[in-house]
Amino acid sequence: xxxxxxxxxxxxxxxxxxxxxxxxxxxxxxxxxxxxxxxxxxxxxxxxxxxxxxxxxxxxxxxxxxxxxxxxxxxxxxxxxxxxxxxxxxxxxxxxxxxxxxxxxxxxxxxxxxxxxxxxxxxxxxxxxxxxxxxxxxxxxxxxxxxxxxxxxxxxxxxxxxxxxxxxxxxxxxxxxxxxxxxxxxxxxxxxxxxxxxxxxxxxxxxxxxxxxxxxxxxxxxxxxxxxxxxxxxxxxxxxxxxxxxxxxxxxxxxxxxxxxxxxxxxxxxxxxxxxxxxxxxxxxxxxxxxxxxxxxxxxxxxxxxxxxxxxxx
Amino acid sequence: xxxxxxxxxxxxxxxxxxxxxxxxxxxxxxxxxxxxxxxxxxxxxxxxxxxxxxxxxxxxxxxxxxxxxxxxxxxxxxxxxxxxxxxxxxxxxxxxxxxxxxxxxxxxxxxxxxxxxxxxxxxxxxxxxxxxxxxxxxxxxxxxxxxxxxxxxxxxxxxxxxxxxxxxxxxxxxxxxxxxxxxxxxxxxxxxxxxxxxxxxxxxxxxxxxxxxxxxxxxxxxxxxxxxxxxxxxxxxxxxxxxxxxxxxxxxxxxxxxxxxxxxxxxxxxxxxxxxxxxxxxxx
Numbered sequence: 362x363x364x365x366x367x368x369x370x371x372x373x374x375x376x377x378x379x380x381x382x383x384x385x386x387x388x389x390x391x392x393x394x395x396x397x398x399x400x401x402x403x404x405x406x407x408x409x410x411x412x413x414x415x416x417x418x419x420x421x422x423x424x425x426x427x428x429x430x431x432x433x434x435x436x437x438x439x440x441x442x443x444x445x446x447x448x449x450x451x452x453x454x455x456x457x458x459x460x461x462x463x464x465x466x467x468x469x470x471x472x473x474x475x476x477x478x479x480x481x482x483x484x485x486x487x488x489x490x491x492x493x494x495x496x497x498x499x500x501x502x503x504x505x506x507x508x509x510x511x512x513x514x515x516x517x518x519x520x521x522x523x524x525x526x527x528x529x530x531x532x533x534x535x536x537x538x539x540x541x542x543x544x545x546x547x548x549x550x551x552x553x554x555x556x557x558x559x560x561x562x563x564x565x566x567x568x569x570x571x572x573x574x575x576x577x578x579x580x581x582x583x584x585x586x587x588x589x590x591x592x593x594x595x596x597x598x599x600x601x602x603x604x605x606x607x608x609x610x611x612x613x614x615x616x617x618x619x620x621x622x623x624x625x626x627x628x629x630x631x632x633x634x635x636x637x638x639x640x641x642x643x644x645x646x647x648x649x650x651x652x653x654x655x656x657x658x659x660x661x662x663x664x665x666x667x668x669x670x671x672x673x674x675x
Numbered sequence: 676x677x678x679x680x681x682x683x684x685x686x687x688x689x690x691x692x693x694x695x696x697x698x699x700x701x702x703x704x705x706x707x708x709x710x711x712x713x714x715x716x717x718x719x720x721x722x723x724x725x726x727x728x729x730x731x732x733x734x735x736x737x738x739x740x741x742x743x744x745x746x747x748x749x750x751x752x753x754x755x756x757x758x759x760x761x762x763x764x765x766x767x768x769x770x771x772x773x774x775x776x777x778x779x780x781x782x783x784x785x786x787x788x789x790x791x792x793x794x795x796x797x798x799x800x801x802x803x804x805x806x807x808x809x810x811x812x813x814x815x816x817x818x819x820x821x822x823x824x825x826x827x828x829x830x831x832x833x834x835x836x837x838x839x840x841x842x843x844x845x846x847x848x849x850x851x852x853x854x855x856x857x858x859x860x861x862x863x864x865x866x867x868x869x870x871x872x873x874x875x876x877x878x879x880x881x882x883x884x885x886x887x888x889x890x891x892x893x894x895x896x897x898x899x900x901x902x903x904x905x906x907x908x909x910x911x912x913x914x915x916x917x918x919x920x921x922x923x924x925x926x927x928x929x930x931x932x933x934x935x936x937x938x939x940x941x942x943x944x945x946x947x948x949x950x951x952x953x954x955x956x957x958x959x
Contacts, residue, residue: 629842629862630823630841630862630879631842633823635803648763648765648785648803649763649784650763650764652763653762659780659781659782659800660782661819662782662801662820663820663838663839664820664823664840664841666841666842666858666860666861667860667879668861
């Protein structure tokens with residue numbers, strides 16, 4: 362089933378970590394195999410923030426194979442060496458969990474493709490996000506568990522999207538959890554509720570064009586599909602509109618960039634979405650109760666129609 | 676208005692345009708007999724007094740707790756109940772089987788007022804997916820917007836949304852009337868079998884897709900027609916009925932119903948007859 366939620370504050374920052382946690386926790390009945398956050402925090406914009414994993418969560422319910430923690434240390438060491446070889450200086454390093462790391466990197470590049478390919482050529486290493494304000498945090502469990510594990514409730518920023526997942530067609534693991542980073546674009550993330558039926562056809566085409574897939578989760582296709590469109594000059598909104606015919610199946614998805622948030626709904630309107638829009642805040646989710654967690658007072662909400670694409674700026 | 680007295684071959688309901696098919700064969704429908712009224716008992720109902728009014732704040736209640744408390748209040752004879760702070764909770768007000776004035780001061784989530792038979796409900800906010808699913812009788816009025824599958828499979832009653840509704844409104848409906856003050860999404864009237872839908876605004880693609888019977892009236896633009904949905908002539912009795920219905924619904928009282936489009940089933944997709952599969956096999 363899965364639940365998605367997102368919000369964007371226009372003209373101000375807010376405690377988006379705590380707000381998104383409330384929204385996703387309200388949707389936990391739609392799936393709590395894993396929960397993911399894409400948070401666009403307030404930063405000085407100088408350094409890249411790279412969230413990456415060197416292993417999987419092998420806790421209860423996980424479909425991943427247990428590995429020795431020493432393997433994680435070895436992978437981290439190779440990442441550090443590779444970064445040094447590329448001239449990327451690690452300014453700040455955090456290791457929240459043995460398999461999950463956050464680096465602030467001083468690195469001057471506009472092309473993250475080569476950078477990402479080198480890092481991800483290290484076996485067992487996956488970049489969860491790369492950007493100057495985006496941080497993707499995803500792990501097994503419901504929204505509160507993941508929020509507590511990574512201390513996300515104090516993150517201040519302008520916008521965020523998130524996902525509560527019921528695993529149906531791929532494993533219960535971090536690599537299949539949402540949000541997906543719009544590799545190799547800085548600060549692009551995607552969450553999706555639904556099912557794509559032309560996943561393999563599209564994947565083969567995109568892989569032939571040099572795009573990368575890290576999981577077998579159909580939702581990852583949306584991130585890669587839009588990233589590929591943007592790579593060829595399309596705007597976010599143009600890429601999303603093309604996806605309405607390029608992607609087959611039922612879907613409602615959100616895409617966020619460093620300064621915008623967008624939603625798209627398939628032409629059959631088969632997946633739910635409730636939207637609240639005001640001058641200073643847009644909040645949306647699979648169910649109204651998600652919005653009510655941040656706006657308990659009486660508000661006007663609506664369901665976007667079939668084939669609708671909307672994009673908001675901060 | 677059809678002259679019911681001079682129409683011999685059609686039933687009253689058919690003469691009024693509520694459905695057009697001619698039913699044959701056995702029926703399991705049991706008609707209400709006033710002589711047997713003394714022995715009539717409808718499980719789960721109460722004698723309520725509409726003048727006996729109370730309020731119920733459901734802010735800190737789960738949906739089952741709230742529904743149980745509504746039932747408890749009805750058992751005490753309360754005929755008018757005002758629900759405070761519904762806050763988008765799912766499945767509120769489901770399974771009410773008797774006359775009741777129910778007012779929600781706020782919005783409902785999914786499946787609100789499902790499987791009801793008789794209450795008069797006013798919702799001062801919005802409703803989520805599948806509002807009033809399987810409604811048998813009564814009236815549900817929504818002051819703002821509604822989600823998809825609005826009035827799915829209703830059998831009777833009036834379901835009114837003063838705002839706009841999502842996709843698949845009236846899917847599989849088998850009777851009753853749905854009235855939309857604003858726009859409606861894709862697949863409105865999908866596989867409807869009887870009853871009527873009125874949309875004052877625009878409607879999305881695939882209107883009336885695979886409808887068996889029933890009627891859809893549209894005041895605005897139509898995105899596209901679904902399979903087997905065709906235009907039909909808007910008669911004077913249709914216009915009389917529309918005016919009356921809109922007045923009762925408290926929306927579009929000044930709406931020019933003469934310009935509305937009437938859509939019915941083309942019946943080209945009908946793929947059934949009066950024979951059961953085993954009988955059909957024998958006939959072949």
